[in-house]
Amino acid sequence: MTIGIKKVARPREMSFPESLYLVEIVKGLGVTMGHMLGNIVRQEGIKTIEYPEVRRRMPPRFRGKHRLMKRENGSPRCVACYCCATACPAKCITIVAGESPDPAVEKYPVRFDIDMLRCVFCGMCVEACPCDAIRMDTGWFTPPDDTREKLIFTIDMLLEK
Amino acid sequence: MPTLTINGMAVDVPQGTTILNAAKEVGVEIPHYCYHPMLSIAGNCRMCLVEVEKFPKLQTACSTVVTDGMIVRTETEKVRKAVTGVLELMLIHHPIDCPICDQAGECGLQNYYMKFGLHKSRYALEDKVHKKKVQDIGGQIVLDAERCILCSRCVRFLDEVTGTRELHFFDRGDHSEISIFPGRPLDNNYTGNLADICPVGALTSKDFRFKCRVWFLKGFDSICTGCSKGCNVDAHFKGDILYRLKPRWNDAVNQAWMCDFGRLTYKAMNEARLLTPIVRVEGARKAAAWGSLLPQVAYRLKEAAEKGGPDRVAVIASPQSSNEELYLLRRIATKLLGTRNLAFTHRVAGDGFADDFLIQPDKNPNSRGARLLGIPFGAAFDALVAAIAGGGIDALLLVGNVVGALSEEETAALLAKVPVVVQVGTNEGPVSKAATAVLPSASVAERGGTFTNHAGRVQRFRPGFPARGKAKNPIEILVELGNRLGAGWTFDGEASVFRALAETEAPFSGMTYESIGMFGQEI
Ligand code: SF4
Ligand code: SF4
Ligand code: SF4
Ligand code: SF4
Ligand code: FES
Numbered sequence: 001m002t003i004g005i006k007k008v009a010r011p012r013e014m015s016f017p018e019s020l021y022l023v024e025i026v027k028g029l030g031v032t033m034g035h036m037l038g039n040i041v042r043q044e045g046i047k048t049i050e051y052p053e054v055r056r057r058m059p060p061r062f063r064g065k066h067r068l069m070k071r072e073n074g075s076p077r078c079v080a081c082y083c084c085a086t087a088c089p090a091k092c093i094t095i096v097a098g099e100s101p102d103p104a105v106e107k108y109p110v111r112f113d114i115d116m117l118r119c120v121f122c123g124m125c126v127e128a129c130p131c132d133a134i135r136m137d138t139g140w141f142t143p144p145d146d147t148r149e150k151l152i153f154t155i156d157m158l159l160e161k
Numbered sequence: 162m163p164t165l166t167i168n169g170m171a172v173d174v175p176q177g178t179t180i181l182n183a184a185k186e187v188g189v190e191i192p193h194y195c196y197h198p199m200l201s202i203a204g205n206c207r208m209c210l211v212e213v214e215k216f217p218k219l220q221t222a223c224s225t226v227v228t229d230g231m232i233v234r235t236e237t238e239k240v241r242k243a244v245t246g247v248l249e250l251m252l253i254h255h256p257i258d259c260p261i262c263d264q265a266g267e268c269g270l271q272n273y274y275m276k277f278g279l280h281k282s283r284y285a286l287e288d289k290v291h292k293k294k295v296q297d298i299g300g301q302i303v304l305d306a307e308r309c310i311l312c313s314r315c316v317r318f319l320d321e322v323t324g325t326r327e328l329h330f331f332d333r334g335d336h337s338e339i340s341i342f343p344g345r346p347l348d349n350n351y352t353g354n355l356a357d358i359c360p361v362g363a364l365t366s367k368d369f370r371f372k373c374r375v376w377f378l379k380g381f382d383s384i385c386t387g388c389s390k391g392c393n394v395d396a397h398f399k400g401d402i403l404y405r406l407k408p409r410w411n412d413a414v415n416q417a418w419m420c421d422f423g424r425l426t427y428k429a430m431n432e433a434r435l436l437t438p439i440v441r442v443e444g445a446r447k448a449a450a451w452g453s454l455l456p457q458v459a460y461r462l463k464e465a466a467e468k469g470g471p472d473r474v475a476v477i478a479s480p481q482s483s484n485e486e487l488y489l490l491r492r493i494a495t496k497l498l499g500t501r502n503l504a505f506t507h508r509v510a511g512d513g514f515a516d517d518f519l520i521q522p523d524k525n526p527n528s529r530g531a532r533l534l535g536i537p538f539g540a541a542f543d544a545l546v547a548a549i550a551g552g553g554i555d556a557l558l559l560v561g562n563v564v565g566a567l568s569e570e571e572t573a574a575l576l577a578k579v580p581v582v583v584q585v586g587t588n589e590g591p592v593s594k595a596a597t598a599v600l601p602s603a604s605v606a607e608r609g610g611t612f613t614n615h616a617g618r619v620q621r622f623r624p625g626f627p628a629r630g631k632a633k634n635p636i637e638i639l640v641e642l643g644n645r646l647g648a649g650w651t652f653d654g655e656a657s658v659f660r661a662l663a664e665t666e667a668p669f670s671g672m673t674y675e676s677i678g679m680f681g682q683e684i
Contacts, residue, residue, distance in 0.1 A: 081260030082374045097371040103295055107261040107371055130260050 078133035084125035092118035112155040165231035180222035195312040196223035264362030299346025309363035381625035387423030391614030435601035436630025459645035465556035475502035479561030480525035483610025504542040530613035556581040562590040603628035620681035
């Protein structure tokens with residue numbers, strides 16, 4: 001493919017009425033008012049929602065905030081195999097493995113942090129997990145927060161969801 | 162010399178060579194489990210089957226000795242089918258614990274499954290025979306009997322190398338299981354090697370257990386600092402943390418093995434490290450900057466030598482230092498400070514345990530090097546300590562973390578007699594607590610150089626990663642110190658120091674880093 005050149009028109013000189021601004025402001029307000037009145041008359045047509053009280057239904061394969069699954073007895077299903085951390089392109093999963101008190105489990109995550117600020121929501125971690133221990137099916141975007149530390153999700157936060 | 166053809170390639174090999182080793186000569190890799198170059202041949206895993214013309218059945222390459230005119234094929238359909246079948250048989254009762262198995266990533270089963278297996282299991286999960294998992298069998302080893310493929314490498318190792326024979330096979334058929342006798346755990350100083358030779362995750366290291374996934378680790382060539390044998394090791398690290406040492410093959414030193422004590426020496430390079438220069442001001446320890454501390458230290462040493470005469474200054478060397486560092490230190494002591502008070506000792510706290518295999522009584526990697534470089538020891542060291550204790554020393558330059566075998570109290574009492582104690586050390590310890598100035602030094606993993614082992618073999622160790630914290634390569638520290646004392650050195654790094662050393666020191670004459678190479682060179 002050859003790369004073509006496209007000329008982009010520069011903003012033209014403003015005409016005299018435009019340069020007064022007043023007329024244009026009134027025109028703009030007209031558009032806003034028009035929408036407002038329209039919304040008052042036909043409320044069901046409003047596009048915005050009261051997030052997070054009201055949530056949109058997400059498509060089934062939407063990749064949202066992560067959660068860690070639990071076994072029947074409530075312990076994490078994750079066995080700290082590091083497959084997710086290995087697959088993660090953003091290197092945002094930090095795992096520290098330990099000896100589980102349950103000898104049938106052997107290995108479990110003492111720490112399991114996901115740095116949500118670095119996560120790119122690619123879903124590779126979910127793909128990589130051999131135990132179906134991590135899912136991204138909560139339907140939530142990462143909620144905003146006021147410090148970076150609060151957006152490093154720990155194992156307790158991830159198990160809660 | 163018999164000549165044979167392997168996959169159409171002709172090769173000449175000495176009489177008595179096996180097909181497996183002959184194939185290696187022409188770059189053909191034959192899969193194997195039970196074969197280990199340092200152990201006797203068992204021929205029980207059947208992974209190494211190959212087709213040999215005129216033989217009605219497939220032959221095990223590890224145990225079949227070549228004959229003249231033999232025609233071997235390793236890539237035929239018949240071989241592939243047999244090897245896949247062997248692998249499937251081994252995996253019938255295998256737990257496939259890979260997510261929690263420390264061997265994953267360097268596992269013989271995983272590797273060969275990807276190459277020759279890739280079959281779906283035809284065996285029902287509930288029919289698998291279960292065996293004892295997570296057994297602490299003593300030494301540095303955890304045993305998972307379920308993962309064992311019964312290759313008997315461990316049994317042969319304990320029989321032929323250590324002679325202690327703790328592991329045995331029990332039961333028959335599917336229920337065959339590797340184990341110790343009840344109440345008779347592994348009892349030798351070389352148990353860590355079992356984790357290395359076990360081709361699967363049946364025998365894994367207790368120390369490394371769950372610490373890190375092996376695919377995150379990087380390795381570099383190093384030398385064990387645990388004793389004067391100087392076992393060649395592969396040091397594995399991630400970031401600036403060491404995770405394990407593995408023996409590196411060197412027929413002239415440690416073959417394929419290393420001792421359990423040496424295997425854990427890496428810990429000192431991670432923990433309780435001196436990472437920032439420290440100066441003691443009116444009794445309190447304070448962090449200092451290199452830029453101000455080095456000139457200050459040099460000034461103090463010079464001042465003491467000028468005021469009371471050079472023999473009021475002393476230098477204690479360390480057999481933990483490389484040849485290059487010892488050479489610089491000796492020149493600082495004798496040429497620049499002009500003192501006769503220079504000595505080292507190989508003595509350390511502990512019993513100096515040794516055996517007739519690898520472990521040497523001298524627990525330092527470079528005592529031989531220090532002696533060859535003419536640094537006094539023994540009675541000279543005792544005399545120096547006596548001089549210090551008698552208050553005859555005004556300034557002391559001390560390399561290392563301890564003073565010989567002295568205890569913490571003895572060290573503190575001794576060093577309290579000297580107004581200026583400058584330490585070049587890697588770890589917190591009795592000396593760093595008492596020193597007036599601490600110059601933090603890079604560990605063996607963070608610097609390069611050479612050690613001379615007990616038998617006079619000069620071997621190189623290489624840096625794996627940059628010095629942690631504000632620590633510096635001791636060569637850099639000593640060169641800068643030397644220059645501040647008027648040396649005018651232009652050394653940049655260990656290689657240039659070694660060149661100078663090889664020129665002037667008779668035992669090392671003619672040696673270069675190239676001639677030392679991977680495996681070392683005898684004096
Ligand atoms: S979604 Fe992608 S970036 Fe985020 S944690 Fe998983 S693998 Fe890493
Ligand atoms: S891949 Fe799954 S089991 Fe493995 S560490 Fe990640 S969440 Fe845990
Ligand atoms: S021994 Fe190998 S195949 Fe078996 S569980 Fe361990 S890594 Fe997996
Ligand atoms: S424990 Fe390992 S080395 Fe020993 S027989 Fe089993 S697989 Fe082989
Ligand atoms: S390697 Fe030849 S039979 Fe095991």
